[in-house]
Amino acid sequence: MKKYNFNPGPSILPRQVIEATAKACLDFNGSGLSLMEISHRSKDFQSVMDETVALFREVLNIPEGYSVIFLGGGASLEFCMIPYNFLEKKAAYLNTGVWATKAQKEAKLFGEVVEVASSKDKNFTYIPKNFTIPADADYLHVTSNNTIYGTELLKDLDSPVPVIADMSSDIFSRPVDVSKYGMIYGGAQKNLSCAGVTFVIVKDELLGKVSRQIPTMLNYETHVKKGSMFNTPPVVPIYAALENLKWIKAQGGVKAMEKLAIERAEILYKEIDRNKLFVGTAEKEDRSRMNITFVLKDEYKDLQDEFLAFASSKGMVGIKGHRDVGGFRASCYNAMPVEGVKALVACMQEFEAAH
Ligand SMILES: *Cc1c(COP(=O)(O)O)cnc(C)c1O
Numbered sequence: 285m286k287k288y289n290f291n292p293g294p295s296i297l298p299r300q301v302i303e304a305t306a307k308a309c310l311d312f313n314g315s316g317l318s319l320m321e322i323s324h325r326s327k328d329f330q331s332v333m334d335e336t337v338a339l340f341r342e343v344l345n346i347p348e349g350y351s352v353i354f355l356g357g358g359a360s361l362e363f364c365m366i367p368y369n370f371l372e373k374k375a376a377y378l379n380t381g382v383w384a385t386k387a388q389k390e391a392k393l394f395g396e397v398v399e400v401a402s403s404k405d406k407n408f409t410y411i412p413k414n415f416t417i418p419a420d421a422d423y424l425h426v427t428s429n430n431t432i433y434g435t436e437l438l439k440d441l442d443s444p445v446p447v448i449a450d451m452s453s454d455i456f457s458r459p460v461d462v463s464k465y466g467m468i469y470g471g472a473q474k475n476l477s478c479a480g481v482t483f484v485i486v487k488d489e490l491l492g493k494v495s496r497q498i499p500t501m502l503n504y505e506t507h508v509k510k511g512s513m514f515n516t517p518p519v520v521p522i523y524a525a526l527e528n529l530k531w532i533k534a535q536g537g538v539k540a541m542e543k544l545a546i547e548r549a550e551i552l553y554k555e556i557d558r559n560k561l562f563v564g565t566a567e568k569e570d571r572s573r574m575n576i577t578f579v580l581k582d583e584y585k586d587l588q589d590e591f592l593a594f595a596s597s598k599g600m601v602g603i604k605g606h607r608d609v610g611g612f613r614a615s616c617y618n619a620m621p622v623e624g625v626k627a628l629v630a631c632m633q634e635f636e637a638a639h
Pocket of ligand 1: 293357358359360361383427429430431450451452453470471472474
């Protein structure tokens, strides 16, 4: 039976990306050695790093004046590195969920934090609008896609202060106007690569401005100056990212990824809205294209385990919702074929007919 991987992260990658990475792990560039057992400073790996950065810039259309670096520690380490590097007096945070809350918590260790708006009042089912960004803040932090709640900020905000965005779960799913951001970052394991590497796109002119001392490893300048080679970078996830960027480019780039994302989301939300058993959890206007969250209507709530078992018997993997939302979540990252979403819809219809 064909399986469709709807896992929220780590998550689906194109088969050919996994195969190319596996091949490099067995024999890298015909060297007879594994990618895992060569020096990160070898000519061959340096060219992987250079090519990954170049392709990352090309595919996302990153302008001059920004650096792309690859780090360890996950998006979660960025939560403290951001205020360490950029918070002098005051920072603004938009609270749209658990990850945004965690980012904000770290900033409080370094200075004043203004929460410009929060959707906590409705369990983060929407993205707050019409909030005021304090013009004297050092930056505004946003989470563009709320992986757990299935809401997404699809707009590159206009802001009087630099915008720093956690794009862990929607990077490369749409064109982004990078010039509107001070920094964009994320863990790679949702839409770029396997776990183990974090991408950071940072505007160079923002670096080196805070008055505090920053530990070497937590200072973005260290990694920018050394081209992500200050210490040993996570070579295998970087290689997988390179293969995935090649795949994205071959599909037609982020425009093609966006078209696919819209198509998948339309098909699945249409069924959620039509099916008598289910209801979506996020406000319609803020619905995520990446993480599609839905629950059983109250009168059918006792069918929860039955639907999960049924869907699983039909090859649907990873659709159990996060404990904070319940129900179901179909994560539809770049590598999810439209066919996978159609299979899930067929499954929902068959289950509806049986009840
Ligand atoms: C998964 C996720 C994180 C956490 O990433 P780690 O790499 O595990 O630290 C942060 N933000 C968002 C939006 C996520 O989806």
